[in-house]
Amino acid sequence: MPALPIYVVSLSSASARRDFMRRQFAGLEVQYEFFDAINGAENPDYYLFKKYNDKKRAQRRGQGTPLRLSQLGCFASHYQLWEKCLSDDQAMIVLEDDAILLAPFMDFYERAAEFADKYGFVWIEPSNKNKDHKGLTLEQIGPFTVKKFSKGFSHTAGYLLAPAQAKKLLAHCTEWIYPVDDTIDRFYExxxxxxxxxxxxxxxxxxxxxxxxxxxxxxxxxxxxxxxREYSSLADTIKRSIHNAGFFIRHKMR
Structure with missing residues (x-):
């Protein structure tokens, strides 16, 4: 299967971070390019920021906790990559410019097209929300155990994305209420x-x-x-638990 492109989300001014990524990719036979991130502080009126609904965020998370311009810029950057994934009809690997490439990365890269075909969205980073990276084992692909996690991941250092899943994320994100990582974590929606x-x-x-x-x-x-905040968190917990229970039942019935 052909290798998938890699896009590294990075501010154009982040020379140290870009050099860090270049050093890691040096000598690796991979296709990668930097994707210029949106600097929210320098572009406070960026057109995609109109999607942010501060009123709904306050209703769910309380007053005084608006998304910062830097968070909106991060969201817009990933959102535009989702649009590119869909318009190009091409699966991709998305990294942020502080991602440390670990030894298994190349094994995953070589199998990325298979993961894209089977799952469409795959986290390749550790989860901050699932203790000891525990999840429901689905199958083995090469050296990798594929897992379904009961909670999200809480950051966006690295993931694989296919067009069908990009379309779902874009359809969901008509309004922005949470940071991009928390939004992706709302898989139950x-x-x-x-x-x-x-x-x-x-x-x-x-x-x-x-x-x-x-x-x-x-x-x-x-x-x-x-x-x-507590009511919103409880509602999310209930919806997530119902969704996960349904997934577990369907998996066991296969």
Missing amino acids: HKVEAIGVDPICVRPDESFESAISSGESTYKRSPQDIMR
Whole structure:
């Protein structure tokens, strides 16, 4: 099967991060290119930011927790890659420019087309939400155990995306309420399953200063905000649990 293209999401000004990725790819026989990320701070009126619904976010997460311009820029960058995936009708591997390529990466790259055909969306990074990277084993592909995870992954260092799944994500994202990683994690809504591999292929380099985070909010939540947040979290837990139970039953009946 032909190799899939790799796109590295990176601000055009992030020379140190780009050099970091170039050094890792040096000598590897892979197709990759940098995808210029949207700098939200420099483009506060970027057209895609109109999708952000601050009112709905406040209703679910409370006042004083709006998405920052850097988060909107990150969302827009991944959103445009989803559009490219769909318009090109071509599966791809998406990395961020702080991704450390681990030893299994090339094994995954060589089998990426098979993963795209079978699953359409595959996390190749560790999950921050599933302790010890535990999940429901689906099958073995080469050296990889394919798993369905009960929760999301909480960041976007690396994933594989096929056009059908890109279409689902785009259809779901008519409004932006959560950061892009939390949005992808809402698999129980957009039906792009939380599928990952073990061993992992990349992990974020935490030595890089985040291009998104800009310090903790000093806003003190009101009792009403706390209730909204807790209610929203509970509703998500219920929907996620129902979805996962349905997936487990269907898997066992095969």
